[in-house]
Amino acid sequence: MSERIFNFSAGPACLPEPVIKQAQKDIWDIYDSGIGIMEHSHRGKVFDRVTHETEAACREVGSVPDSHAIFWMMGGATSQCYFVPANFLPADRTADYFETGKWAQDSIREVPLYGGLHICGSSKESNFSYIPTGDQVEYSDDPVYVQFTSNNTIMGTEFASEPDAPEGAFLVCDASSNIYSKPIDVSKYGLIYAGAQKNLGPSGTTLLIARRDLLEEPVRELPQMMQYSNHAKKEGRYNTPNTFGVYLMGQVFRWILAEGGLNAMAEKNREKAMVVYDFLDSQDFFIPHAEKASRSMMNITFKCPTTDLDAMFIEGAEKKGLDGLAGHRQIQGMRASMYNAFPKAGAEALVAYMKEFAHEHAAASA
């Protein structure tokens, strides 16, 4: 079997090794049932157990209170861009959105189909290099909810803490790229959603953690599949779910618990990210994109002095077993994604290569 290399992919991304090894067994036969996880009915006893264990582990990891339901949907985090306003925003009310990157903009685009939109903070003028805070934030008079993207995967920026929504409004968070990377106070949120493929498992399933009272009735008539309440009531099994995705998420939650929970995740993620940020701050060859106060612990974005050098850097990295470092086309350059399962040795290998590359090319580009 070939060796595994350092995978800096922004998602789907690297998974914890013990989880992959357990999955290899369970694909063949789960719980001594004689049937593999992907071959069990989503309405059978084995998958009942998988669903309930995944839910319980998710609750334990995030200390999710009973006031909040946990369930799964398909269609990616992108479908939540319209699910949220369709279910929560009456036609005659307004929702406030932070505009902090492409994923936020995708959500913003759907809002006027359903109700009023107010941008309460934007860093568009700087190609989203920071998270608006303090005076840069202005809420509308009486928003139904305030939506933000807790980590901007493409730009490499992250909210240091959740915004303070005005009285009466609840928080909606797209946490796709930093869910369970650090402690979170779920009780402050109306809805948290996250595509699994970065910190939680394979692509094709989306985790939802939602206040139960918000799920009772959508604010308008909607097709059955578009109503959160149906998905929540049926434990994410309103239609046939991505059974393997829900199973694997459960394994990832158990791995997080075995590693020491969210405090341990936060500490390790910080250590890894600081290996790269400390180096970026000590030199003047590579140019970081995110402002210091808004830096992401998950995705680190930087550039060489020219686009030709960016291309050479990425090509050279691949030869050294450092994969997935090309930046998103919206900002280009490089992006090192280092989610929960990514090892610190990978961050150290990246910095060793960055030093070598800068040494070789600094004089030529001066």
Ligand SMILES: Cc1ncc(COP(=O)(O)O)c(C=O)c1O
């Ligand atoms: C923060 C964020 N939101 C939404 C998405 C879109 O997710 P999906 O492709 O699962 O719809 C991504 C994908 O990278 C993301 O990083």
